[in-house]
Amino acid sequence: MSDLPTPILRVGTPAAAQYLGIPPHELKELRRRRRLAFYRIGHRTVSYDITDLDAFLAACRVAPIGAKIKAVR
Numbered sequence: 001m002s003d004l005p006t007p008i009l010r011v012g013t014p015a016a017a018q019y020l021g022i023p024p025h026e027l028k029e030l031r032r033r034r035r036l037a038f039y040r041i042g043h044r045t046v047s048y049d050i051t052d053l054d055a056f057l058a059a060c061r062v063a064p065i066g067a068k069i070k071a072v073r
Contacts, residue, residue, distance in 0.1 A: 009050060010039065016048040020057065030056075 017024040030036045037052040 010047040011050065011053075012047055016053055019050075019053055 011019065013024050013027055017027040020027065027036070031038050031046065036056050037049065039047045039049070041047065
């Protein structure tokens, strides 16, 4: 067994909002409008996968004029 720490794969609303650089209430609005994938555990607990946050950021990227963006697969 390795003594390396397990990487964090999911984060809560405050950490996800900070990761995206937006206030938590905007993240909640994105979640309400189903613009962002999330996990609901039970009635109140919500978490976000880091890879989903990265994909959301990539989808929001605006390229400079004349630049080509590689498609993210």
